[in-house]
Structure formats: structure tokens, C-alpha cells
Amino acid sequence: MSRPxxxxxxxxxxxxxxxxxxxxxxxxxxxxYAYDRSVKITHGSLYHSVERLAQGCLIEPVETARSGRRPERTVYAITDQGREVAQQRMAELLAEPAEEFPLLGTALAFIDLLPEDEVARQLRRREMRLEASLAADQAVYEALRKRGLERYKLIDHELVMARKKAELDLVRDLAADLESGRLTFIDDKEDS
Structure with a gap:
């Protein structure tokens, strides 16, 4: 496979x-294992990836079986090349920061398209949603730990929660600054 x-x-x-x-x-x-909370996976994308990985010889079919009236199912195994490529990609992902462009960043870049009071109101709405989402994430995390999953299998969840906590702190601070007048959309330009 030439693409990452x-x-x-x-x-x-x-x-x-x-x-x-x-x-x-x-x-x-x-x-x-709630991996779908860290990776956006659809039924179609999963099957498409399986096909691509098989074509690239990173996985291989090892058996095809039918159980009762169910359709035939092909069982796949990872190849040595697949294991090597996965390890290389993991090393890259861990070592190299990647530019990500969350939609909140876009909204904050153009924040002055809305009046200050409306921005504060929307940020407070986001704050409530983030609090609820963070509570749900924490509940899932704790349930997985109680089921016996080791922490190393849940570090992706810790990252999601840390990012949400950081976003929540920023959103709270921005809303408070707008409400108090510490943040305004007026440029501090002096007339010369």
C-alpha cells in the first residue's frame, strides 16, 4: 500500500x-471496546478497508464458513507485512504531530460574524453539551475499566476526555469574558 x-x-x-x-x-x-469513539467507522468503511488491505497483502483470507442460514463469512488474518506496516504507521502517528482542523477553530476564527451576546449564548449552550458529553465519556471509561480492560487499551478515551476538558475550559472562559466585557469585538486602533 503506497498511501498511509x-x-x-x-x-x-x-x-x-x-x-x-x-x-x-x-x-x-x-x-x-468502544474504539468507535476514537475512530469514525461505518459498516461500509470497515468492509472497504478489509478489501483494500487484502488487495495490498496486509491481510489474507484464511477460511470461508457459513453458519446456518447466515451468509458466508470470510475470516481474515494479518500478514507479517501487515503487522510491519501497522507498526510503522503507529510510530508515525505517535511521533509526528498532525495539523487538525476542528470546526470549533473555524467558528472561533470568524467569531465576530455574530454579535457578542449571541456568541456568549451559543458558547454557554456548547458548555452544557460538553459537560454532558464528558460525563457520558467518563461513564463509558469507568464501565470499560470495571469490565477489566487495562488502561493501555483506553488511552484513546483519556485523550478524548482531556481534549473535551480543555475545550470546556476555553468555552467557559470565553463566555465569561464576553459576558463581563473583558472580551469585545472592537479593534483597539488609535487614530493617527
Whole structure:
């Protein structure tokens, strides 16, 4: 594969590093371990990634079976090349910061398109939603820990929660600054 592994492809390789399985089983485990909270995975994207990885010889079919009236299912295993490519991609992802462009950044860049009081009102709405989302994330995290998942399998959840906490702090501060008048959309230009 000449292109870097997508997050979905890396997820497939991660699943298969535990042992051979078919895509439906991968999908179930992804939900079970809440990997879908860190990687956007759809049914179609999962199957497309499996096809691409097989074409690239990073995974290989090891058996095709049918159980009762269910459709045939192909079980895949990771190849040595697949394991190597996954490890290389992981090293890159951990070592190299990537430019990400969250939509909140776009909104903050153009914040003065709305009146200050409306911005404060919308930021307070976001604050409430972030608080609820963070509480839900914490509940999922604690439930997974109680089920016996080791912390190293949940570090992605810790990152999500840390980012939300940082965003929540920023949103609260901006809303408070707008409400108090410490932040205005008036330029401090002096007439010469």
C-alpha cells in the first residue's frame, strides 16, 4: 500500500493482531471496546478497508464458513507485512504531530460574524453539551475499566476526555469574558 493507513485500516489491523476473525466480528469488538469513539467507522468503511488491505497483502483470507442460514463469512488474518506496516504507521502517528482542523477553530476564527451576546449564548449552550458529553465519556471509561480492560487499551478515551476538558475550559472562559466585557469585538486602533 503506497498511501498511509487510514484510521479504519489501522483499526482492522489492530483487531486482527488479536487473531483471525471475520469483518462482522471485528465490528462487534470495535463496539465492545468502544474504539468507535476514537475512530469514525461505518459498516461500509470497515468492509472497504478489509478489501483494500487484502488487495495490498496486509491481510489474507484464511477460511470461508457459513453458519446456518447466515451468509458466508470470510475470516481474515494479518500478514507479517501487515503487522510491519501497522507498526510503522503507529510510530508515525505517535511521533509526528498532525495539523487538525476542528470546526470549533473555524467558528472561533470568524467569531465576530455574530454579535457578542449571541456568541456568549451559543458558547454557554456548547458548555452544557460538553459537560454532558464528558460525563457520558467518563461513564463509558469507568464501565470499560470495571469490565477489566487495562488502561493501555483506553488511552484513546483519556485523550478524548482531556481534549473535551480543555475545550470546556476555553468555552467557559470565553463566555465569561464576553459576558463581563473583558472580551469585545472592537479593534483597539488609535487614530493617527
Amino acid at each position: 493507513l487510514t484510521p479504519v485500516a489501522l483499526t482492522v489491523l489492530r483487531m486482527l493482531s488479536d487473531g483471525p476473525m471475520h469483518p462482522y466480528e471485528m465490528q462487534q469488538r470495535i463496539r465492545q
